[in-house]
Amino acid sequence: MKICNFCMSLTIVLVMITNINMVVSKRHIPTTLDGPFKPVTRRFDSSLRRGSDDLPMTHPRLKMNVTLNFPEQIALAISSPTSMWISWITGKSQIGLNVTPLDPASIGSEVWYGKKSGKYTNVGKGDSLVYSQLYPFEGLLNYTSGIIHHVKLEGLEPGTRYYYKCGDSSIPAMSQENYFETFAKPSPKNYPARIAVIGDLGLTSNSSTTVDHLSYNDPSMILMIGDLTYANQYLTTGGKGASCFSCAFPDAPIRETYQPRWDGWGRFMQPLTSKVPMMVIEGNHEIEPQADGITFKSYLTRFAVPAEESGSKSNFFYSFDTGGIHFIMLGAYVDYNKTGAQFDWLKKDLQNVDRSVTPWLVATMHPPWYNSYASHYQEFECMRLEMEALLYQYRVDIIFNGHVHAYERMNRVYNYTLDPCGPIYITVGDGGNIEKVDVDHADEPGKCPSSGDNIPEFGGVCHSNFTFGPAKGNFCWKKQPEWSAFRESSFGHGILEVVNSTYALWTWHRNQDSYKENAVGDQIYIVRQPELCFKDSKLQDSQQSLPHSAASSHLSQDLSIIISQLIIGVLLIYGLYSHVNQIRFKD
Ligand SMILES: [Fe+2]
Known part of the structure; x- marks a missing residue:
């Protein structure tokens, strides 16, 4: 019985030391004020x-x-704190020996948007264009893009969520609803x-x-x-x-x-x-x-x-x-x-x-x-x-x-x-x-x-x-x-x-x-x-x-690590205690 108590005490001490080490080593976030740091290299993991x-x-x-x-x-893409670019592509790009650029004017560039889902109180309009990548050399292929649309939404409120659809409503061919949030001023x-x-x-x-x-x-x-x-x-x-x-x-x-x-x-x-x-x-x-x-x-x-x-x-x-x-x-x-x-x-x-x-x-x-x-x-x-x-x-x-x-x-x-x-x-x-x-x-x-x-x-x-x-x-x-x-x-x-x-x-x-x-x-x-x-x-x-x-968020993570480690520790002790009792019973 004396040995068992010793085992238990030793295990508790070991578990506590492990807990403290893990918390300290896992959660300490250095700052640049602690630098300049001694150079460290972590090499490529050859199992990857x-x-x-x-x-x-x-x-x-x-x-x-x-x-x-x-x-x-x-x-x-951000334009300014009160404006946002929305870009998209319509039509099919082509690749081959002979390609014919699409007409950018053949489809409109509209964005419907508003602060409530499904309620678009504003419409933004923009421009469209195409580009070609040409290789007029034997054996190489040419490319011409779909129609690329760019619309700048202006007069937006900072720090606000907007719902939007983009496309051409006259076809009609509008996208599904998406949303974005503007940044605070x-x-x-x-x-x-x-x-x-x-x-x-x-x-x-x-x-x-x-x-x-x-x-x-x-x-x-x-x-x-x-x-x-x-x-x-x-x-x-x-x-x-x-x-x-x-x-x-x-x-x-x-x-x-x-x-x-x-x-x-x-x-x-x-x-x-x-x-x-x-x-x-x-x-x-x-x-x-x-x-x-x-x-x-x-x-x-x-x-x-x-x-x-x-x-x-x-x-x-x-x-x-x-x-x-x-x-x-x-x-x-x-x-x-x-x-x-x-x-x-x-x-x-x-x-x-x-x-x-x-x-x-x-x-x-x-x-x-x-x-x-x-x-x-x-x-x-x-x-x-x-x-x-x-x-x-x-x-x-x-x-x-x-x-x-x-x-x-x-x-x-x-x-x-x-x-x-x-x-x-x-x-x-x-x-x-x-x-x-x-x-x-x-x-x-x-x-x-x-x-x-x-x-x-x-x-x-x-x-x-x-x-x-x-x-x-x-x-x-x-x-x-x-x-x-x-x-x-x-x-x-x-x-x-x-x-x-x-x-x-x-x-x-x-x-x-x-x-x-x-x-x-x-x-x-x-x-x-x-x-x-x-x-x-x-x-x-x-x-x-x-x-x-920020500090308390790290603290709560620390606490969760401590609690989980303590649970593991208790289970280990329980397992060891049961094991010792089994040996005693057999004896
Ligand atoms: Fe590069």
Whole structure:
């Protein structure tokens, strides 16, 4: 009996220690104030696949499932706090040697909308257009799109749910009812609940896991950071066609894209984008050169962006506000030099930001400037040299990137030097496209790229050895760079939840954790420090703390973990006690 009591006591102590350890290790969320962090690498889990096949065009999520003239591929985009773009496509695209563009005037662009379901008190009207992707070369196919409609709904009330149908009522061919919610007006007290951040999504089995996972996370808006469909690789790496473009089409002077993938992608995204605005920026896979030197035709025609609304003359770069966040979408595949139109626009846009209204400043561009993977290493160094100082001067808080097919979160950095007022850079090019997840790091033996690698598809080449710091004299570091806080080769997406003008919770969700409650790949509070980083006293708003509600939500999760662990503990004790009694009885 004495042994039994000892066993029970030991078990209770062990269970309690386990509980405390699990709670402490599971629920502590670090903040950037705890940084700079010692670099951490979590390697690719070899039990997972590094890639997956493209979904076929016959897949139910890609197939056209409306009758002709009815809207499909419905998508929302923010225009301003009081206006929203609604876009959709009607009619059938064509692909073949000879294609005839549809007449955009043959079908109207109407949106009926109102604040009550089924009661549409307003009608918005807009424009429609088509585009063609032409390859007048032997063996290649031409494409012309369905009719692409864009309607801007204006005069909306902030923070309000609207129900809408789109289409042409004269046919009649209107969509089913959908709804969306406008964001609260710009203010340091108002923030979207959850902002999903995705890059390099594609249209594979992995892409569908990513989209299902982020839909489950119930985003309020989506930042789509370039390389959307990979339509330019479907005929080779993605489809069942050629193993390589040059061997299948040796005489083709241009690489053919398979534009129907864009239509499949629009259908694939519609369940999400018809309710949640998606803000896009171009990646290299959107360039899609065609005859006569025309590029970016699909990207520019399909997506409405608030360029004009933000004083930009180009859909390749623009800005917008959602609550107390000012977003700047930068183009890496158009002129980014100090002498160019984009830089000039960026300067004016930054000057016009009122941080007392929108304290948070978030920028995105497709390729990362800070990247320790071998893939795309130093590829956009020229862009960094042109623009980094300006973004630093205006104290941009976070910069999201894609392009590299893996995850990486940086320590606060400026000019390759740890800096408490530098932005937090985060790479999320891990959406799950047809190319495999990147696993090699430039700092590993034999993995440092040569100067001939990673040539950008636009702009100059500025590869150079470091002239200062721990890697001085070398092109690559000998270990994970100090500015790289955490990196992991895995597919996933991120969610940004801005809590107040000081705190924002960033969570990276890995695809393999889709079915695990409360599992996160990486999580951190990004904390602004205006008192430290702004010389202008007007912008030195006082530091806010993490509100009680955020802290208590973590506490309730902690309690649920404690209770569940205690139940397991009691069961273990009961089992051990029964076992001991059985032994005694046998004896
Ligand atoms: Fe890319």
